[in-house]
Amino acid sequence: GAVVSQHPSRVICKSGTSVKIECRSLDFQATTMFWYRQFPKQSLMLMATSNEGSKATYEQGVEKDKFLINHASLTLSTLTVTSAHPEDSSFYICSAIPQLNTGELFFGEGSRLTVL
Amino acid sequence: GQQVMQIPQYQHVQEGEDFTTYCNSSTTLSNIQWYKQRPGGHPVFLIQLVKSGEVKKQKRLTFQFGEAKKNSSLHITATQTTDVGTYFCAGSSGTYKYIFGTGTRLKVLA
Numbered sequence: 492g493a494v495v496s497q498h499p500s501r502v503i504c505k506s507g508t509s510v511k512i513e514c515r516s517l518d519f520q521a522t523t524m525f526w527y528r529q530f531p532k533q534s535l536m537l538m539a540t541s542n543e544g545s546k547a548t549y550e551q552g553v554e555k556d557k558f559l560i561n562h563a564s565l566t567l568s569t570l571t572v573t574s575a576h577p578e579d580s581s582f583y584i585c586s587a588i589p590q591l592n593t594g595e596l597f598f599g600e601g602s603r604l605t606v607l
Numbered sequence: 608g609q610q611v612m613q614i615p616q617y618q619h620v621q622e623g624e625d626f627t628t629y630c631n632s633s634t635t636l637s638n639i640q641w642y643k644q645r646p647g648g649h650p651v652f653l654i655q656l657v658k659s660g661e662v663k664k665q666k667r668l669t670f671q672f673g674e675a676k677k678n679s680s681l682h683i684t685a686t687q688t689t690d691v692g693t694y695f696c697a698g699s700s701g702t703y704k705y706i707f708g709t710g711t712r713l714k715v716l717a
Contacts, residue, residue, distance in 0.1 A: 523703060525704070525705075527707075532712070533709075533710075534695065534707045534708065534709050534710050535650065535695070535707040536707075537704065537705070537706060537707070540704060551608060584649055584650075586650075588703055593655065594638065594640070594655055594699070594703060595640070595652045595655065596640070596642075596650075596652060596697075596705065597652070598649040598650050598651070599649065600648075600649055601648075601649050
């Protein structure tokens with residue numbers, strides 16, 4: 492099956508700093524990737540749709556200046572949490588659809604962010 | 608906006624018992640997918656349902672899509688300890704954007 496890789500898997504940062512999370516499709520090209528946030532024992536909340544070569548589409552209530560998304564190539568999307576605060580601590584997961592006809596989402600391993 | 612709810616939130620069963628989780632969308636769906644997330648892991652695709660009233664089986668798992676395409680269910684027959692995890696449905700209204708359900712966490716007692 493298709494492989495989506497996320498890095499880093501865990502990151503701890505100080506309040507006020509910025510953190511970048513990478514999402515790579517290893518064996519396919521992904522024009523569209525999705526970023527989710529998941530709090531402990533809760534569901535995945537869609538944050539934004541990352542589109543290669545264009546601006547990301549953010550879901551209602553998600554601050555685009557807070558969560559910067561860049562999809563500069565067909566295999567890489569990045570999520571930057573700017574000026575992180577403790578309430579930004581969460582599990583961030585990306586996904587991509589290798590084959591548009593099946594619609595199956597392949598997820599990265601996730602990145603656990605802890606802001607001190 | 609679109610909401611997808613699942614019940615129950617938690618379910619503890621004895622190994623060998625059956626398990627069912629129900630998924631309800633506030634809007635009509637184009638298709639629905641089911642995922643399993645093991646503790647500490649990421650969601651893994653199980654199946655996609657597209658047609659009204661569709662029923663699909665994967666070994667001990669039976670998936671159903673409602674006639675009105677607003678609800679779905681996942682039934683596991685004779686649960687095993689390997690079935691432990693959280694089961695999410697995810698609905699789409701016709702785009703590639705999927706809204707995840709609230710999830711049902713299954714624990715299987717040996």
